[in-house]
Amino acid sequence: MEPRTRVSGRERDRVVHRLQQAFADGRLGPxxxxxxxxxxLTATSHGDLLPAVADLPDDLDAPDDVVRLTPTAGRVKRSGDWRVPRLLRVESEYGRVRLDLSRALVRYPEIDIELRLAYGSATIVLPPGATANTDGVRIGWGSVTxxxxxxxxxxGIHVRITGELEYGRLRVRPSRGWLGTRR
Structure with a gap:
């Protein structure tokens, strides 16, 4: 890249993503x-942008970071210190899903969660400051909140939630602090 060439917002986002991953891995201090x-975020050219990541490895994320969970019945629960993949697919006939991202390691600025639940409900707890889009969720007899x-x-972290819930509900909410207590 030519150092004087202007950078795009997408290029800045990629660098911010690499910095977030390096911080999560302990490569950078606060x-x-x-x-x-x-x-x-203030770079206008590649010459301004590249020094921010020049000493960091290029391979901070796995290109095929997809996890598929397919229990037939029962619960799917992830909480505490767990690594959130770029794409998480959850398919279940009967069961409840609870994904608590509030203390999880989220290495990507955008993650996708795909739900396919026939008779189950799902709760997703977001980390502080995260945003979520549920427009891609189709429901039969249920609700999305x-x-x-x-x-x-x-x-910030953005979570895109898609999929189908035939007879269930989806609830997405911000965390209630570091304790992750339920009310």
């Missing part, structure tokens, strides 16, 4: 992360 993010902002925000 102060250095903040400094590099500022550099990346989303208590989070729907549009992505710069530097």
């Amino acid at each position: 102060g250095e992360m903040e400094e590099r993010l500022e550099r990346a 989303c208590g989070a902002p729907g549009r992505p925000r710069p530097g």
